[in-house]
Amino acid sequence: METTFSPLASKVNNVFVHVSDLKKSSEWYCRLLGLPFDPNDVESPVFNIPVTSETGLTLDDHTFDPGFELNPSKHVLFNFYVKDIDGAYRFIKELHINVVKEIERIGDFAYFNFEDPDGNVLMVCNC
Numbered sequence: 001m002e003t004t005f006s007p008l009a010s011k012v013n014n015v016f017v018h019v020s021d022l023k024k025s026s027e028w029y030c031r032l033l034g035l036p037f038d039p040n041d042v043e044s045p046v047f048n049i050p051v052t053s054e055t056g057l058t059l060d061d062h063t064f065d066p067g068f069e070l071n072p073s074k075h076v077l078f079n080f081y082v083k084d085i086d087g088a089y090r091f092i093k094e095l096h097i098n099v100v101k102e103i104e105r106i107g108d109f110a111y112f113n114f115e116d117p118d119g120n121v122l123m124v125c126n127c
Contacts, residue, residue: 014056015078019118020070022047022061028117029059032095033080072119079123085110088124 019025023039026047030037035050044063051057062068082088089103092114100121101113111125 012055014058016058016060017077017116017120018068018070018072019059019061019116021117022059022063025059025061025117029057032097070118072115072121074119074121076113076121076123079111079125082124082126085112085124085126092124 017025017029022044023042026042026049027037027039029035029049033049033051041047044061045065046061047059049057049059062070080088085103089099089112092099092112098115099112100115101111103110103112109125109127111123113121113123115121
């Protein structure tokens with residue numbers, strides 16, 4: 001295949017998660033990631049989770065889009081990396097977060113899936 005010029009960078013810049021309650025979801029994601037949370041920092045329609053990687057995480061409640069219909073994804077939207085899959089699993093369970101797929105191990109690779117407050121499916125994996 002011939003390489004052609006593209007103005008698009010070959011990296012994912014930001015992930016958007018569509019939510020129904022921006023403050024509630026912002027607090028949930030911050031708690032999940034062990035980040036400080038101040039409800040005064042949340043202003044519709046979006047909240048950027050202060051992640052420490054190149055790829056950003058934005059929650060969007062579509063305040064200015066009255067025709068928007070929230071349809072949570074039952075397919076994994078993205079994953080969070082962890083070194084200790086078992087410790088991450090215990091942490092998720094301690095937070096009473098709904099696990100929708102138990103830990104699956106394939107050689108050294110392991111993952112499990114869980115839901116955010118709107119029912120979007122997310123993954124934790126060690127690779």
